[in-house]
Amino acid sequence: MDAHFSSGPLNNDLLWLSGSHRGDYYFQNPDKDDGILRIRRGDQDFWMHLNSNPIPENVMEFITLAGFGGIIQCGNRRLDRALISALVERWRPETHTFHLPIGETTVTLQDVNILWGLQIEGNVVSGVDLTLNTSQIKALFENLMGEELPIEAVHDSASNWVHINYLSHLEDLNSCGELSWGSAVLACLYKHLCRVTDISKTEISGPMFLLQMWAWERFSGFAPETVNNIDFQKPYGARWRSPLTYIRTASHVLSAYRSQLHSLTEDKFNWKPYDHVFNLLPEICLSGQSSWRCETYLICWEIVEPHLPSRVMRQFRMFQPVPVNTLFGEQEHRRLHKISRTGGRNFNWLQKHNQYVLSWVGRHNHVVTEELTDSCVASPEYMQWYLPRTILYTIDPRHHQPNQHGFPNDGGTLQMTWDIMSQICQRSGEDFIRDMASQAMIHGQVEHHMGYYPTHMSQDPVGYQVPLVPQSIRRRNQRQVQAQNVEPEVQAEPVINSPHLSSMDHSSGNQLHSPSLNFGEVGTSSQHLSQFGTQNFEDAGPSGYNPLHNYNEFQSQDFNQDIQQDFLSPSLITPFYPELNTPPAPGFGHLPDMRPPRDRSLSLELDMFDLNTSMDYTNEDNDDNDNLATRRGRRQIRRPGCGTH
Numbered sequence: 001m002d003a004h005f006s007s008g009p010l011n012n013d014l015l016w017l018s019g020s021h022r023g024d025y026y027f028q029n030p031d032k033d034d035g036i037l038r039i040r041r042g043d044q045d046f047w048m049h050l051n052s053n054p055i056p057e058n059v060m061e062f063i064t065l066a067g068f069g070g071i072i073q074c075g076n077r078r079l080d081r082a083l084i085s086a087l088v089e090r091w092r093p094e095t096h097t098f099h100l101p102i103g104e105t106t107v108t109l110q111d112v113n114i115l116w117g118l119q120i121e122g123n124v125v126s127g128v129d130l131t132l133n134t135s136q137i138k139a140l141f142e143n144l145m146g147e148e149l150p151i152e153a154v155h156d157s158a159s160n161w162v163h164i165n166y167l168s169h170l171e172d173l174n175s176c177g178e179l180s181w182g183s184a185v186l187a188c189l190y191k192h193l194c195r196v197t198d199i200s201k202t203e204i205s206g207p208m209f210l211l212q213m214w215a216w217e218r219f220s221g222f223a224p225e226t227v228n229n230i231d232f233q234k235p236y237g238a239r240w241r242s243p244l245t246y247i248r249t250a251s252h253v254l255s256a257y258r259s260q261l262h263s264l265t266e267d268k269f270n271w272k273p274y275d276h277v278f279n280l281l282p283e284i285c286l287s288g289q290s291s292w293r294c295e296t297y298l299i300c301w302e303i304v305e306p307h308l309p310s311r312v313m314r315q316f317r318m319f320q321p322v323p324v325n326t327l328f329g330e331q332e333h334r335r336l337h338k339i340s341r342t343g344g345r346n347f348n349w350l351q352k353h354n355q356y357v358l359s360w361v362g363r364h365n366h367v368v369t370e371e372l373t374d375s376c377v378a379s380p381e382y383m384q385w386y387l388p389r390t391i392l393y394t395i396d397p398r399h400h401q402p403n404q405h406g407f408p409n410d411g412g413t414l415q416m417t418w419d420i421m422s423q424i425c426q427r428s429g430e431d432f433i434r435d436m437a438s439q440a441m442i443h444g445q446v447e448h449h450m451g452y453y454p455t456h457m458s459q460d461p462v463g464y465q466v467p468l469v470p471q472s473i474r475r476r477n478q479r480q481v482q483a484q485n486v487e488p489e490v491q492a493e494p495v496i497n498s499p500h501l502s503s504m505d506h507s508s509g510n511q512l513h514s515p516s517l518n519f520g521e522v523g524t525s526s527q528h529l530s531q532f533g534t535q536n537f538e539d540a541g542p543s544g545y546n547p548l549h550n551y552n553e554f555q556s557q558d559f560n561q562d563i564q565q566d567f568l569s570p571s572l573i574t575p576f577y578p579e580l581n582t583p584p585a586p587g588f589g590h591l592p593d594m595r596p597p598r599d600r601s602l603s604l605e606l607d608m609f610d611l612n613t614s615m616d617y618t619n620e621d622n623d624d625n626d627n628l629a630t631r632r633g634r635r636q637i638r639r640p641g642c643g644t645h
Helices: 022-028 044-052 057-066 069-074 081-090 109-116 134-145 164-170 173-177 181-196 208-218 236-241 254-262 275-280 330-337 354-361 380-389 411-427 431-443 471-483 533-540 625-630
Strands: 097-100 103-105 296-300 303-307 616-618 634-636
Touching: 022 081, 057 069, 057 173, 069 109, 069 236, 081 097, 081 208, 081 254, 103 380, 109 181, 109 208, 109 236, 134 164, 164 173, 181 208, 181 296, 181 303, 181 330, 208 236, 254 411, 296 354, 411 431
Parallel strands: none
Antiparallel strands: 097 103, 296 303
16 A cells, blocks of 8 residues: 555644644755754843853842843853754644643743743733934933933844834833743743744744753753752753753754654643642742733733633643643634734834733633642543644654664654554454554654544645745736736745645635535544544455445434634633533444544535545635735645546
């Protein structure tokens, strides 16, 4: 059998950006080896100056009063570009979490508070954009600093230059120290991670050292070893300032990080890195405990990002249910991520983001909680929901290339092996074969997933590669055609082709549907009528078994697919977890049970399909030049050999 392979998701009601993400691109282009991002930093000169000019104690007191003493104490280290790049490939803007084989995880307010000691409680960092001329800026600086500002120092916000609006926060250091700088920093981190998931972006900025420290605390295979003892008078992140040894760590190697993330198991991820030192941490690291688990919005001037601890409850030693709250819908997500501060004159961001600010003010009313647990293993219900909805592979494991220097690079191949073993466990009718497959998964420490692991392999093609056409070339061709007064020729959209793109509704003016409403589309779910599941069930089942033959036996009006709900507008309602009616896990001996009942109103007509049906995915340009950034591929389904094409 010539198997085809999908990176995921098999069900696209959660990750609606599939197709434009950099992880999709490198999966479809395994020969590309340019995945390491360039990191823009504006603080290197500052740290170099501090190395030769230590801050006096009396000055440090004022820095601490303003709320930034913890950052100075944690210092600075060289950033691992390969580590940051590998994490970006796993970041999903739809959920603001990293999608790993073991579930979702993310940087939370708890991590910012403990690692950097930044203030969490307090008002948001925002205000009115000031439009000042050179003389006004010099007067403001002289009033604050007591000396004249050199004329060459007056610049716009860029590189290592600080935006003039931040000077207003320094007029009163006591008030400055009471602002929620921790939530502002986390909002910036989220914004930069979301931005750089676009394959057209080649560099990232923001608090990357915070992300690197978070990764060192969480991933046991990523962190170097510290030499000196921990100073518990400083934030916990200061321990990484001591001399480090990398003798047991493959650092700065992208393929090694990708491999470890592909084959990650629960025992290799530290869900509770602060438990053993919690009672020893200084007060500044614990000052925001009441807000660590709040479901709210993070704000820093024009930036608004959701804080979703309900998706990572295991980081708080709690049971992880199926999450239902993303706070943002697709339209709200795109709108907020397009906002910038350029060209604004005396713009009031507090008024602009009033509804989000109110959510932050009332955050203590939206603290999520679940049953405490000491187990880090996810529940079967959660993993059965999660695995079909995540990106399991960022590199195609069939194109495995051993690292010439001996670094591990076979994590994707190992993950694919577990995929195969789980399918043997679920579908084989022979106990001996199933026992051997079970033993293999036990040795891989993934035995708790063997009963419901989905397969990413299929006999049918899951899509074809659309070549990337640079925007400049595409626009030049359009201008040439228009100059000839000829109808522009439709060109392929320069995005990575994916079978998970939402379809277009021609009857509604080509407006995009929310993926959560497209359950009836072919290819939206491996557990339903998809290009992944239909052929797979036939191949793996008993001789003569046809999944479509038994389709009518599983009709039910009680089946509800609306597991994932998107809040399309900001809401102050306390997050809730309704009783979920998730599809049943595939059993070992009853293949028909692998096809759950569903309502015909949610599906395409069965008469349109047979086992020989093929699916072609094509991309067409939208002629709306004002909406280039939001164009999506359109999926078409046709029967081959009809003689009309």
